[in-house]
Amino acid sequence: MAETQASPPQSPLPWTLGIWARLQGARQAGRLAHGLLFSGARGVGKRHLIECLAQSLLCRSPGPEGIACGQCADCALLAAGNHPDLIRVGPDPESKSGEIAIGVVRLFAERESLTPSRAAWKVALIDPADRLNASAANALLKTLEEPAGQTILCLVGERMGDLPATIRSRCLQLKVPAPAEDAALDWLRSQAPRDDWPLRLRLAHGAPLRALDAYDDALMEQRRQRLKGFLGLAAGELDPIAEAAAWNKLGVTLMLEWLASWICDVLRLMVHGEAVRLDSPDQTSAFAALAQRIDPAAGHRLLKRVLEGRTLAQNNVNHQLLLESLAIDWLRVSQGGNARRP
Numbered sequence: 001m002a003e004t005q006a007s008p009p010q011s012p013l014p015w016t017l018g019i020w021a022r023l024q025g026a027r028q029a030g031r032l033a034h035g036l037l038f039s040g041a042r043g044v045g046k047r048h049l050i051e052c053l054a055q056s057l058l059c060r061s062p063g064p065e066g067i068a069c070g071q072c073a074d075c076a077l078l079a080a081g082n083h084p085d086l087i088r089v090g091p092d093p094e095s096k097s098g099e100i101a102i103g104v105v106r107l108f109a110e111r112e113s114l115t116p117s118r119a120a121w122k123v124a125l126i127d128p129a130d131r132l133n134a135s136a137a138n139a140l141l142k143t144l145e146e147p148a149g150q151t152i153l154c155l156v157g158e159r160m161g162d163l164p165a166t167i168r169s170r171c172l173q174l175k176v177p178a179p180a181e182d183a184a185l186d187w188l189r190s191q192a193p194r195d196d197w198p199l200r201l202r203l204a205h206g207a208p209l210r211a212l213d214a215y216d217d218a219l220m221e222q223r224r225q226r227l228k229g230f231l232g233l234a235a236g237e238l239d240p241i242a243e244a245a246a247w248n249k250l251g252v253t254l255m256l257e258w259l260a261s262w263i264c265d266v267l268r269l270m271v272h273g274e275a276v277r278l279d280s281p282d283q284t285s286a287f288a289a290l291a292q293r294i295d296p297a298a299g300h301r302l303l304k305r306v307l308e309g310r311t312l313a314q315n316n317v318n319h320q321l322l323l324e325s326l327a328i329d330w331l332r333v334s335q336g337g338n339a340r341r342p
Contacts, residue, residue: 007013010048010051010052010055011052011067012045012048012049012052013045013048013049013180013187013208013209014179014183014187015044015045015177015178015180015183015184015187016045016046016176017050017178019049019174020049020065020066023036023053023066023174024056024065024066027057027066030095030134032152032173033172034143034144034147034151034152034153034313035147035153035155035170035171035172035176036050036053036152036153036154036155036171036172037118037155037156037160037163037167037168037171037172037173037174038050038154038155038156038157038174038176039156039157039158039160039173039174039175039176040158040176040177040178040325041158041178041205041206041210042158042207042210043204043207043208043209043210043211043213044176044177044178044179044206044207044208044209044210045176045208045209046156046176047127047156048209050125050127050154050156050221051125052067052068053152053154054078054123054125054154055068055075055078055121056068057119057121057123057152058074058075058078058085058086058119058121058123059072059074059078059085060072060073060074060075060119060158062225066270070305074118074119079157081100081316083119084117084118084190085116085117085118085119085121085122085123086123086124086125087108087111087122087125088125088127089104089105089108089124089125089126089127090104090126090127090128091104092104092126095126095296097133097223098131098339099131099132099133099136100126100129100131100132100133100136101133101136102136102138102139103134104136105132105136105139105140105143105199105277106139108124108143109139109140109143115148115150116150120150121150121151122148122150122151122152123151123152123154124151124152124153124154125154125156126140126153126154126155126156127155127156127157127230128156128157128158128159129155129156129157129160129163129167130157130158130159130160130161130162130163131157131288132167134162134164137163137164137167138164139312140167141164141166141167141170142208144167144170144171145170151181151212153171155167160173174334178205178206178207178208179206179208180341181198181201182208184201184206184208184211185197185198185201185278187208188200188201188208188211188212191212192212196220197211198281199280199281199282200215200220202278202279202280202281203215203223203261203280206265214286222250223258225246225260226246226247226250226255226258227280227283229243229246230243230259230262230310230330232284233327233330233331233334234290234330234331234335236335236336240324240328240331241324241327242325242330243327244320244323244324244326244327245320247323247327248319248320252309252313252323253310253313253318255310255323256306256310256313256326257310259306259326259330260303260306260310261279261280262279262280262283262300263302263303264279264303265278265279265280265283265287266290266294266299267296267299267300267303268293269284269287269291270291270294270296270299273288274337290334292332293298293334293336294333294336295333295336298333299333302326302329302330302333304325305326307328309322309326
């Protein structure tokens with residue numbers, strides 16, 4: 001469990017200040033839970049929040065709102081990524097499964113049983129907690145049931161429903177929501193001047209950090225190319241096998257997310273016309289034309305196949321074959337036919 005570089009002390013993001021105040025109030029009252037479970041969509045700021053909390057707990061002189069001072073010896077160790085009382089628990093980078101294994105949790109439990117070395121607290125960041133395998137989750141349960149007096153366990157992830165109920169029930173669950181669109185856009189514009197922040201925020205499903213970090217110019221160009229292919233298939237101009245190969249190069253997880261989003265937009269336009277809120281508002285005209293010629297039942301069946309594909313993609317399914325099947329189905333549906341039944 002090698003320590004990774006810590007961020008300099010920073011303030012919670014504006015839309016997480018309510019959760020921050022709740023945590024600091026519990027801390028001051030001596031009622032801070034030993035297990036904290038932070039959930040929310042990717043890019044809403046939950047990891048930023050737990051980093052701020054770890055810095056606050058380990059700082060010797062936090063400010064009146066609990067923000068780390070950034071000046072003390074503990075803050076210096078945090079900035080260097082070398083604080084002995086901050087433990088990061090995550091998957092082995094060399095593991096193909098991406099799971100957090102039991103050996104990692106056992107090693108953490110040995111360190112957790114020790115008293116803090118220099119700070120008032122020992123803080124463990126378990127990320128992504130939804131990747132704990134069954135054995136690791138069971139091993140963690142004992143630590144949650146009998147935590148050391150000054151240990152805080154922060155579990156964070158996007159799919160917390162995958163965690164055993166026994167773990168969830170022993171943590172204070174904190175859902176980090178996406179901010180209102182206007183607030184998110186104000187924050188994004190404060191980070192960088194862009195005319196297309198509204199589109200990038202929609203593509204990131206309202207998650208500001210994802211819009212800022214993931215949807216850069218390179219990814220926007222990749223989206224443009226894959227949209228061109230998606231529409232080219234619908235026009236009967238492209239080979240679905242060749243287009244599926246391009247989808248696979250992008251990565252199955254993101255491509256399936258985009259496919260689901262585009263098909264959802266087409267289905268929305270079947271019902272509501274141009275007044276509906278779309279994930280890809282820049283494609284309203286193209287998607288509206290598709291909505292007029294696609295059978296709604298066939299479109300819904302295809303969407304179901306795409307959503308099922310997202311689950312299959314996490315297993316040992318052949319990604320290329322999965323995407324080829326979906327590309328062929330999209331060609332059929334967009335030409336007035338039907339998707340094959342699974």
